[in-house]
Amino acid sequence: MAAPIAVAIDAPDIETAARWASSVAPHVSTVKVGLELYLRYGPEVISTMRGANRVSVFLDLKLHDIPATVAGACRAVARLRPSILTVHAVGGRDMIKAAVEASPDTMIAAVTVLTSLDEDTLDDVGMRGTTADAARRLAVLSVESGATALVCSPHEVSSLRAEVGPDITLITPGVRPAGADRGDQARVATPEEAVSAGADLLVIGRPITRAADPGAAAASIAAALRRAEAASA
């Protein structure tokens, strides 16, 4: 079975994106298209990602606007049938409800606190308190508004799971195999730690896509997850 990994295909051009997607697709469940590719190529990139690959396509647009505008944006991408579409939880209850209502065939995932932020950067933008508290507040608000998935760091997975229960899909970026460069990510953990905390889907980009052989890097992380699962069974 493909590993519960969404590879972030943050590529500069569609040819590179297609190459990365076909090399990782045999090993992972999902590929993630974000702002860089979608703003450059639009819907074309979604069909390129599907191509001959048996993967789900996660559209990470992190929508954040007034409810009517977000609903319109969700309707605009609905025909692309992404498996997951992201919105920012700080857009508030009405915005999240509007996204959910406009997306009957897509799972709306609310981004709680970006994994690149730490407590100092949160404080700087006027959000007092710990990242864990902010993530918990935003998670509860999002689920009460109809979101069925949350994006959080691996550090918050177990406390959010306790808060929102087993039916909400927890998606974690900020995943770094041991020894990998964390880059601009502030709240990170290894793939094994994220899964053992209860994450449902790991978002991993550069540790895979910047490897000399992205397919081999994805296969190696998938194998490590299988070993960890077997050891804990």
Ligand SMILES: O=c1ccn([C@@H]2O[C@H](COP(=O)(O)O)[C@@H](O)[C@H]2O)c(=O)[nH]1
């Ligand atoms: O809080 C968030 C939400 C989304 N992302 C996205 O995930 C990937 C992570 O890529 P790496 O190369 O593994 O750092 C990227 O597309 C982000 O836009 C996130 O990192 N944090």
